[in-house]
Amino acid sequence: MKRLSTLAIAAALACAAGASFAAEPVIGLITKTETNPFFVKMKEGAAAAAKAKGAKLLSGAGKTDGDNAGQVTAMENMIAAGAKTILITPSDSKAIIPAIKKAQAQGVMVIALDSPTDPAEATDALFATDNYKAGVLIGQYAKAALGGKTPVIATLDLFPGHPVGAQRHNGFLQGYGLKSFDAKNNELAKPAEVVCMADSFGDRAKGQTGMENCLQKNPNINVVYTINEPAAAGAYNALKAAGKEKDVLIVSVDGGCDGIKDASGGKIAATSQQYPLRMASMGVEAGVEYAKTGKKVSGYTDTGVTLIAAKSIAGVDSKDAKTGLDLCWGKK
CATH class of the missing domain: 3.40.50.2300 (Response regulator)
Structure with a gap:
């Protein structure tokens, strides 16, 4: 009986580990606002890329451009919901940094889209227009x-x-x-x-x-x-x-x-x-790769301008x- 019990526990743990490994990656997207057409399109692009890659997308935004508190709250909520990558267009390039560091300390990869932090090195990577x-x-x-x-x-x-x-x-x-x-x-x-x-x-x-x-x-x-x-x-x-x-x-x-x-x-x-769909899809792809392999992107990627x-x-x-x-x- 004891051996059966041990085997049952081991099997349950193995199933749990397998379920955890197979779980869909959770990626967060935080934009400056939800009304600016640029960010509306970015959200659409991220949603399409997440669906194509089998990831779950969480989205949030500040109430207005400059609403750092709203972005911090969105980040905290996403981490609590299991996000391991967060894509963000920072409203306040300096004030958001403590929240980013807190997220990174919990193993979350943070990628800036469109707008860098100050300093830019505060995020793991930046996908943006020059x-x-x-x-x-x-x-x-x-x-x-x-x-x-x-x-x-x-x-x-x-x-x-x-x-x-x-x-x-x-x-x-x-x-x-x-x-x-x-x-x-x-x-x-x-x-x-x-x-x-x-x-x-x-x-x-x-x-x-x-x-x-x-x-x-x-x-x-x-x-x-x-x-x-x-x-x-x-x-x-x-x-x-x-x-x-x-x-x-x-x-x-x-x-x-x-x-x-x-x-x-x-x-x-x-x-x-500039090309927000490109920024969003690249961010989601990087998040899925991080979930699968643990490999993080780094540095600045120019997403083009015409x-x-x-x-x-x-x-x-x-x-x-x-x-x-x-x-x-x-x-x-």
């Missing part, structure tokens, strides 16, 4: 499109101190040939040509308000850089209400399907297209709106 290059591309285009006119620039930024916001802003100025900072500096350069700067938080309504305020400061603005296409849409609404939409050049970053439609319709002159322009300009390498629609969000 945001500085994205800014440089639209800066070069804006300068060529404006010709010999003196630029009077408004920037609708993310919010102070965020690496992505700084990289895109400073890259834009660098591409335009204006005084700027390098890609490692999280401050926002403000050369004399920039007459107004406003924090949009990547939001359409805040972008519109920011543009309205900038027009009050200087009605002669002729170039507007925006952190993303929702902010660009808000800027366009403000310019149209002021009767200035045909006199001002708007450039942006994202390359989302709606943004490319805005470009083809003349609302945005050019945008740097300049999409409503009109081509000699000397500036760009793709047209049709190509942009074919590629929007990385669906091809």
Whole structure:
């Protein structure tokens, strides 16, 4: 009887171990918000990749861009639910680090998507656009499109101190040939040509308000850089209400399907297209590999960027709106 009991226990333990090994990998995705089209598409991409790879996806987000507490709570809940890999687009690049370290101490691999932490080495890996290059591309285009006119620039930024916001802003100025900072500096350069700067938080309504305020400061603005296409849409609404939409050049970053439609319709002159579906699928694949083999990814992987322009300009390498629609969000 005792031997049978021992064998039964051993068999049960073996079954439990086998079930644990065979259990589907649990991967968490935490985005900055659930409403920004970029993050909506990222979530869709992660869900599709998880289904294809036989993994379970948990998702969460902050209430608004900058909501670190909401992201921390989501991370804690995912760890409690068994997630061994967490993909995150950090809202606050510094404040999230203690939560990341706590997760890593429990054996969780943490991969940043789209936005790095500060320092970037706080996560195991980063899959993202080269945001500085994205800014440089639209800066070069804006300068060529404006010709010999003196630029009077408004920037609708993310919010102070965020690496992505700084990289895109400073890259834009660098591409335009204006005084700027390098890609490692999280401050926002403000050369004399920039007459107004406003924090949009990547939001359409805040972008519109920011543009309205900038027009009050200087009605002669002729170039507007925006952190993303929702902010660009808000800027366009403000310019149209002021009767200035045909006199001002708007450039942006994202390359989302709606943004490319805005470009083809003349609302945005050019945008740097990034690929959230690619980021999400790569993150999920890395998470599944970690669950199977224990092998972690590391370092930065550039997920690509393409300049999409409503009109081509000699000397500036760009793709047209049709190509942009074919590629929007990385669906091809």
